[in-house]
Amino acid sequence: MTMYWNKKVECMSREEMRRLQSERLVKMVEHVYNDSTYYRKRMDECGVKPQDIRSIDDISKLPFTTKQDLRDNYPFGLFCVPMEDIVRLHASSGTTGKPIVAGYTKDDLAMWSEVVARSLMAAGVSKDDIMQVSYGYGLFTGGLGAHDGGTLIGASIVPTSSGNTEKQITLMRDFGSTVLACTPSYALYIADSIKKSGFDIKDFKLRVGIFGAEPWTDAMRRDIEEKLNIKAFDIYGLTEMCGPGVGCECECQNGTHLWEDHFYPEIIDPVTLQPLPPGEKGELVFTNLTKWGMPMIRYRTRDLTTLHYETCECGRTAVRMSKILGRSDDMLIIRGVNVFPSTIESIILEFPECEPYYMIEVDRVNNTDTFDIQVEVKPEYYTDRITELAALKKRITARVQSVVGISPNIKIVEPNTIERSMGKAKHAIDHRKFE
Amino acid sequence: MLIKQLSVFLENRLGRFSQIAKIFSEAGINMKAFTVSENAEFGVLHLIVSDPEKACALLREKSFAATLNDVICLQCPDVPGALEVALAAITEAGISIEYMYAFAQGSTASVIIRPNDLDKCIEVLSENKFKTLTQEGLNSI
Structure with a gap:
């Protein structure tokens, strides 16, 4: 039997939903115009006043917000309430040394718990479940987001956080955890560790997996489902909106239901920036309709996808998003970390020994992302000593690790190996298959 | 030299x-x-x-x-123990060798040595009367 956390909203008619979205957008636009110097300036620049926004149809009059805007206003420039009303701060992995910061009021946290609760219940989690949260707890939104949503529906939460896998497995077996919430790659690692430890999966009571924070393939899903003897669900979210719980798959697994009374989704043409009709592929744009602390107005996710508005077999009318089909910028997500080729470029340029050419190569081997960067050394820096090249490789590796947060494999290649391009150079090759 | x-x-x-x-x-x-x-x-x-x-x-x-x-091309007789004497002198002077390789021709062995300190190594070898080849000498082999 289908379970809903908030049936009224999740199954609301399209007209009712638009009315609710309109009402909320009008309030949100008044809030950001009156309470944020940043948004007021942006709206004034575009010649838009709050009174121009009368319904959700007027949303396309509003200016976009981008990741760059968040960086430029680091850390609190986009907060729209006084600091005394902010009760929680989170931050996502930064790629230029500056993380993306998110601030939440008490009501924002309640909203977040609500959408995670809806997500969990859509995946079949209830108060009768014992849910092991193996997302990292801390600045990362995964751990506390899943924790609060699970608490709201009344599940018994086991807050193991990530890591210490042996203990995770022991507790999972001894406590009889029925739900596992973590990244899909960690789920696979746990599955393989269970096998290695000599445990029998029959001694475990797992039945549902809530996996997100990184892209994963259907093959990976089948692999996890088989090894852990569970049904695996994709939960979707981004720090800028709140974290996990912006949407989740239901039992039909026919797309990700987005909780659009809180996060209004649009699909735009990434070149003309014009909204596209339902079903067409384009860039996903979100507007926070209820998050008061740090609302995002028309935030460009850069994710390419399609939206489907037909009622789902589960009874939900909530819009469904297809799999992410790519990016409208060149950002790579490697081991869950956002990597921009431009960041790698600026690091390579810091090294006088290196030519200003590089090539990033990403693949997935044994369910772990590989991260190679090819660099060329300038002719005058070659010597007869191989130890000097090895030391250079080590220094570049350490620098990338400290800026990006993950360790690359630096490959020094022979001169003129990396393609020189007259036009827009290709800086990354992604061999991973997500479709 | x-x-x-x-x-x-x-x-x-x-x-x-x-x-x-x-x-x-x-x-x-x-x-x-x-x-x-x-x-x-x-x-x-x-x-x-x-x-x-x-x-x-x-x-x-x-x-x-x-x-x-630049590297050193040491000449020594192609007999057991010849290299040992030269290396002992280099080691005693506190010079370390980054890499070396050798080839033999007739009764003479040529040993290419890349020490961490070229000048000091040349000095030690000539003090101990070891023979090193010049470019011209090498080309005439």
Whole structure:
């Protein structure tokens, strides 16, 4: 039997939903115009006043917000309430040394718990479940987001956080955890560790997996489902909106239901920036309709996808998003970390020994992302000593690790190996298959 | 006292050395000795050739990462224990060797030595009356 956390909203008619979205957008636009110097300036620049926004149809009059805007206003420039009303701060992995910061009021946290609760219940989690949260707890939104949503529906939460896998497995077996919430790659690692430890999966009571924070393939899903003897669900979210719980798959697994009374989704043409009709592929744009602390107005996710508005077999009318089909910028997500080729470029340029050419190569081997960067050394820096090249490789590796947060494999290649391009150079090759 | 060694950075890729051999063959450059320092991903090929300047220029033209550097070419009799005496003198002077390789011709062995301190190594060897080859001497072998 289908379970809903908030049936009224999740199954609301399209007209009712638009009315609710309109009402909320009008309030949100008044809030950001009156309470944020940043948004007021942006709206004034575009010649838009709050009174121009009368319904959700007027949303396309509003200016976009981008990741760059968040960086430029680091850390609190986009907060729209006084600091005394902010009760929680989170931050996502930064790629230029500056993380993306998110601030939440008490009501924002309640909203977040609500959408995670809806997500969990859509995946079949209830108060009768014992849910092991193996997302990292801390600045990362995964751990506390899943924790609060699970608490709201009344599940018994086991807050193991990530890591210490042996203990995770022991507790999972001894406590009889029925739900596992973590990244899909960690789920696979746990599955393989269970096998290695000599445990029998029959001694475990797992039945549902809530996996997100990184892209994963259907093959990976089948692999996890088989090894852990569970049904695996994709939960979707981004720090800028709140974290996990912006949407989740239901039992039909026919797309990700987005909780659009809180996060209004649009699909735009990434070149003309014009909204596209339902079903067409384009860039996903979100507007926070209820998050008061740090609302995002028309935030460009850069994710390419399609939206489907037909009622789902589960009874939900909530819009469904297809799999992410790519990016409208060149950002790579490697081991869950956002990597921009431009960041790698600026690091390579810091090294006088290196030519200003590089090539990033990403693949997935044994369910772990590989991260190679090819660099060329300038002719005058070659010597007869191989130890000097090895030391250079080590220094570049350490620098990338400290800026990006993950360790690359630096490959020094022979001169003129990396393609020189007259036009827009290709800086990354992604061999991973997500479709 | 010193000779020129040609060093070429090479990725571990099929056929790279054979391309170098072809370039030298076409230009009439003779390889007298070579060795490779390597790790899993790349290596540095060290060569003693008949015309190091020309060889280096040719390789650079073809985009090889080639450099010239000075090394010592020690001459010693090709008999047991000959090298040991020379190495003992070098070690006693506190000089360490980055890499070395050797080739023998007739009753004489030539040992290419890349010490961490070239000047000091030359000094120690000549104080101890060891014979080192010059470029001209080498080319006449």
